[in-house]
Amino acid sequence: MSPARHGRAHPRPRARRALACAASILTALAVSVAPVATAAPKPAAPSTDVLPDDPFFAYDRPPEYEVVRQDVRVPLRDGSHVVCQLYRPGDTTTRPAAGRFPGIVYEYTAYADNAEAFGAGAAYFVRRGYNALVCQARGSGGSPGSLDPFSPQEQRDNYDVIEWLAAHPASTGRIGQMGVSYGGHSALLVAVNQPPHLEAIIPMNGIHDWYEDTIYHGGIYSARIRDWQRQVAPDTLRTYAEHPLYDDFWRDRSVMSRWDRLTVPTLEINGWYDRYRDGMVKNYRARPDNVWLISGPWEHGYPEGQYADIGKGAYLAWWDHWLMQDPDAPLPATHVISYEVPGPGAGRGWQRFEQWPPRDAHELTLRLGTDGVLSRTAGRPGTVTFDVNTEPEPPQDHERLVFGTAPLRRDLVLAGDASARIKASFEAEDGHLAVVLYDQAPDGTSTRITEGWLKASHRDTHTALSPVEPGQVYELDVHIRPTHYRLSAGHRLVLRVSSDDYPAIDSSAPPGRVEVRTGAAGSTLHLTVRNGHR
Numbered sequence: 365m366s367p368a369r370h371g372r373a374h375p376r377p378r379a380r381r382a383l384a385c386a387a388s389i390l391t392a393l394a395v396s397v398a399p400v401a402t403a404a405p406k407p408a409a410p411s412t413d414v415l416p417d418d419p420f421f422a423y424d425r426p427p428e429y430e431v432v433r434q435d436v437r438v439p440l441r442d443g444s445h446v447v448c449q450l451y452r453p454g455d456t457t458t459r460p461a462a463g464r465f466p467g468i469v470y471e472y473t474a475y476a477d478n479a480e481a482f483g484a485g486a487a488y489f490v491r492r493g494y495n496a497l498v499c500q501a502r503g504s505g506g507s508p509g510s511l512d513p514f515s516p517q518e519q520r521d522n523y524d525v526i527e528w529l530a531a532h533p534a535s536t537g538r539i540g541q542m543g544v545s546y547g548g549h550s551a552l553l554v555a556v557n558q559p560p561h562l563e564a565i566i567p568m569n570g571i572h573d574w575y576e577d578t579i580y581h582g583g584i585y586s587a588r589i590r591d592w593q594r595q596v597a598p599d600t601l602r603t604y605a606e607h608p609l610y611d612d613f614w615r616d617r618s619v620m621s622r623w624d625r626l627t628v629p630t631l632e633i634n635g636w637y638d639r640y641r642d643g644m645v646k647n648y649r650a651r652p653d654n655v656w657l658i659s660g661p662w663e664h665g666y667p668e669g670q671y672a673d674i675g676k677g678a679y680l681a682w683w684d685h686w687l688m689q690d691p692d693a694p695l696p697a698t699h700v701i702s703y704e705v706p707g708p709g710a711g712r713g714w715q716r717f718e719q720w721p722p723r724d725a726h727e728l729t730l731r732l733g734t735d736g737v738l739s740r741t742a743g744r745p746g747t748v749t750f751d752v753n754t755e756p757e758p759p760q761d762h763e764r765l766v767f768g769t770a771p772l773r774r775d776l777v778l779a780g781d782a783s784a785r786i787k788a789s790f791e792a793e794d795g796h797l798a799v800v801l802y803d804q805a806p807d808g809t810s811t812r813i814t815e816g817w818l819k820a821s822h823r824d825t826h827t828a829l830s831p832v833e834p835g836q837v838y839e840l841d842v843h844i845r846p847t848h849y850r851l852s853a854g855h856r857l858v859l860r861v862s863s864d865d866y867p868a869i870d871s872s873a874p875p876g877r878v879e880v881r882t883g884a885a886g887s888t889l890h891l892t893v894r895n896g897h898r
Contacts, residue, residue: 417716423680431451432456433449444509449483466494470486472541482498494683495534499522501513504596510599511596548568568666573618576642582843586869611827626654629654641845645781659701659703738859763863767859781845782889785841787838788820788837790820820838
């Protein structure tokens with residue numbers, strides 16, 4: 365298959381030739397693209413690459429207590445309550461230990477079915493001298509009311525839970541909150557509400573903005589989220605559809621809208637294969653002085669049980685430092701610790717940085733050639749086209765454009781955000797752009813690295829529509845989610861451009877042909893890279 369497969373291309377592709385340049389990372393050669401895989405690579409786990417080289421991750425201390433469980437109803441300011449399980453340090457499994465202890469809201473979530481598992485996870489901290497709460501959000505589990513995920517009401521309820529735990533007779537008044545996914549979102553959102561007794565948080569797989577991260581990708585509704593809505597919060601099928609533009613409804617469910625209030629020490633646990641990596645990185649970049657970012661080779665969920673799991677000792681060090689106020693409990697040596705994927709044998713594993721992107725990273729601009737080339741050289745101006753896919757399936761040949769580099773002369777490390785500036789016109793009165801980056805091995809197999817999406821009428825802002833006039837050429841800047849990924853020498857970097865990326869986005873683009881400008885003064889790809897020899 366030709367790399368830029370389309371209905372027509374102008375001018376006709378010329379014979380491909382190598383453009384050798386000693387200072388260049390890439391040469392301009394076309395690439396044939398095999399069907400691509402979407403799963404994260406699964407590197408073998410070497411015994412020497414388990415934890416980052418940092419005392420923070422080796423921290424631990426022995427358990428001192430048993431675990432006492434108490435089912436409680438935590439009163440809320442409006443007279444309602446939420447159901448929680450309170451786990452306390454005990455002399456036995458039925459008698460709480462004397463004294464006062466710091467507290468952790470271990471999970472504040474709508475997933476009541478997971479309460480027992482959350483309690484088992486919390487026990488590690490309880491045995492080491494912490495009170496811990498696992499709570500079911502209003503309208504979930506045994507908590508009365510209607511579930512409205514991450515709403516102002518839910519944030520107020522979470523605030524009240526923190527203050528209730530701080531006032532408990534067995535509490536020192538110093539409270540932290542942690543959680544994964546729903547619980548990670550909750551921890552970040554309650555933090556920007558600034559409860560007086562919240563001292564620090566550990567969000568895992570958390571948002572920066574519920575609209576951008578989850579519901580509307582680049583202004584396009586996410587097909588993947590609908591099953592979650594039906595199962596967890598059916599009312600949102602109506603309310604979210606009523607707010608296709610970014611308005612106060614979404615600002616109320618956003619960390620980004622209140623980044624100035626994210627002031628507590630924050631330990632973000634991010635997965636480079638997780639759907640929320642963009643939000644986690646953006647939170648760090650907005651608050652680099654009080655946010656620490658640990659990004660591992662993890663998919664969605666707790667790192668525990670995944671390759672290169674960091675264990676619980678690091679979380680204990682964090683809580684001992686901020687809640688126990690133990691000066692011997694270390695913090696991470698740097699604010700950013702990241703695992704370069706896909707892993708040893710191809711990458712360099714765990715690395716420490718003073719900032720993200722790393723200080724030595726730089727921008728690399730590649731141009732989309734009319735003949736399917738992805739290179740630094742502009743080439744002759746031209747136009748290539750694709751047709752809109754109207755079915756929820758991978759784009760077919762005529763429904764996508766594919767551009768590729770020559771085999772890399774040496775390793776290339778993507779280390780940060782990317783963006784594609786696509787100059788395009790639409791036959792319809794709106795359109796979608798989905799851009800996906802792949803790593804193609806010499807044997808033709810391809811691995812998805814990262815992606816981004818944009819609705820043409822959202823090209824200027826998500827707060828108001830920008831009309832799309834059929835046939836008019838527009839510059840559309842598509843944000844591509846960050847990664848820390850090493851492409852090995854001999855591999856190719858491949859860019860796919862289409863209107864569809866189901867189920868990440870709905871297959872709802874209006875039918876019609878999309879023309880993309882290529883070559884000189886045409887479309888470009890902007891990468892944040894480090895030299896591969898580092």
